[in-house]
Amino acid sequence: MFTIRNILQNAAKYAAIKPQLRNLRGLRGAPSEVEVLRPPDITTKQDDNAGEPSTQESSKEVALDFGKREAHVPSFNLAAYVNNSNTLQQFISLGVDLHSIERRKGLGQFVLQLDFEKNVKPCIRFLVDQGIKPDDFGRMFTKNPLLFKEDLDDLQTRVDYLKSKRFTDEARQRILTHNPYWLMFSTRRVDRRLGYFQKEFRLSGHDLRLLATKEPNVVTYNMEHLRKSIFTLKEEMGFNAKELSALVVRKPRLMMTPPDDLIERFSYIHQDMGLSHAQIVQCPELLASREFRLRERHEFLKLLGRAQYDPQKDMYISPKTIVEGNNFYFVRNVAKSDLETFDLFLKTR
Numbered sequence: 001m002f003t004i005r006n007i008l009q010n011a012a013k014y015a016a017i018k019p020q021l022r023n024l025r026g027l028r029g030a031p032s033e034v035e036v037l038r039p040p041d042i043t044t045k046q047d048d049n050a051g052e053p054s055t056q057e058s059s060k061e062v063a064l065d066f067g068k069r070e071a072h073v074p075s076f077n078l079a080a081y082v083n084n085s086n087t088l089q090q091f092i093s094l095g096v097d098l099h100s101i102e103r104r105k106g107l108g109q110f111v112l113q114l115d116f117e118k119n120v121k122p123c124i125r126f127l128v129d130q131g132i133k134p135d136d137f138g139r140m141f142t143k144n145p146l147l148f149k150e151d152l153d154d155l156q157t158r159v160d161y162l163k164s165k166r167f168t169d170e171a172r173q174r175i176l177t178h179n180p181y182w183l184m185f186s187t188r189r190v191d192r193r194l195g196y197f198q199k200e201f202r203l204s205g206h207d208l209r210l211l212a213t214k215e216p217n218v219v220t221y222n223m224e225h226l227r228k229s230i231f232t233l234k235e236e237m238g239f240n241a242k243e244l245s246a247l248v249v250r251k252p253r254l255m256m257t258p259p260d261d262l263i264e265r266f267s268y269i270h271q272d273m274g275l276s277h278a279q280i281v282q283c284p285e286l287l288a289s290r291e292f293r294l295r296e297r298h299e300f301l302k303l304l305g306r307a308q309y310d311p312q313k314d315m316y317i318s319p320k321t322i323v324e325g326n327n328f329y330f331v332r333n334v335a336k337s338d339l340e341t342f343d344l345f346l347k348t349r
Helices: 002-028 059-064 078-084 086-094 098-102 107-112 116-129 134-143 145-149 152-164 169-178 180-184 187-201 205-214 216-220 223-236 241-250 252-256 259-272 277-282 291-304 327-334 339-347
Strands: none
Touching: 078 086, 078 098, 078 107, 086 098, 086 107, 086 116, 086 134, 098 107, 107 145, 116 134, 116 145, 116 152, 134 145, 134 169, 134 180, 145 180, 152 169, 152 180, 152 187, 169 180, 169 205, 169 216, 180 216, 187 205, 187 216, 187 223, 187 241, 205 216, 205 241, 216 252, 223 241, 223 252, 223 259, 241 252, 241 277, 259 277, 259 291, 291 327, 291 339, 327 339
8 A cells, every 4th residue: 555655646746747837838839819718609409309398407508508598597586576476485485496497488487377375285285195295395396387287187197097007105206206297297198108118128017117116207208318328228238138127127217318428338337347237237326327437436446456346256346336425435445445545546647
């Protein structure tokens, strides 16, 4: 450990002067005038499934899009109406994030027109009857305030559908709280989605319910994106039918991950870390982790001579532990080292 730390310290000293050398080189060729940076022209691509509620926010685009700012910023601020609106006051008491709502086109005005007694309270009673806890209302209504325009009979029909498919009380509560958009999908639409997953991955009823309960958002997600990610897992990564089924049941969120990210992570895990398809299936968390995090931790273990993922050999390290916990947990419990050494290693990369 002492030798490794000395090597890292020397490398860190060299790394510390590299920016100064780059700065000196830059001064030699620096232009005489300062070029004014212009904000990038960022455009938003419309969702192909325009009729489906989107499950993802575009906060990053809002923060960066100067050229088309007026398309995102509302013409009014809900905070200005709070003092005179009982509905908005009730929403605040429930923990609803009004600022998040007003950033989405049209939702601020929709919420402002709601009558708490007529539109909101009946929906709350319905959710309470389903076992939803009041602490979850704020998150649910922030994510999908359009829930209040749905007919209560339709909501009941959609809950009854889940009961008919043998989803437990706990499973239904998790689905509704984690994905309130589910209640806006007709039973025919949800049935078609579940049927797709069951047929595509040859799932039993139990595994299908497990998939939907673990990641409720995947059932209402953009189908084109899901098909692309599934194609990547199957055709580009080479998982067979049995492996693919086990993979998506254990980590259904992988189907919502951009295909390019999946390819980048798989390439590093399979080629650089040397893990087989079977090992990845047993630890799908690897594919859900960012590539740079995998690289940092694997290379540190490799430096220490501890990057050994074969359970048949001594000093075996479970691949799952590489992506568990923060850096302190990883360094102490997996790498058996200390944060000072790990920090030195990161500075030399």
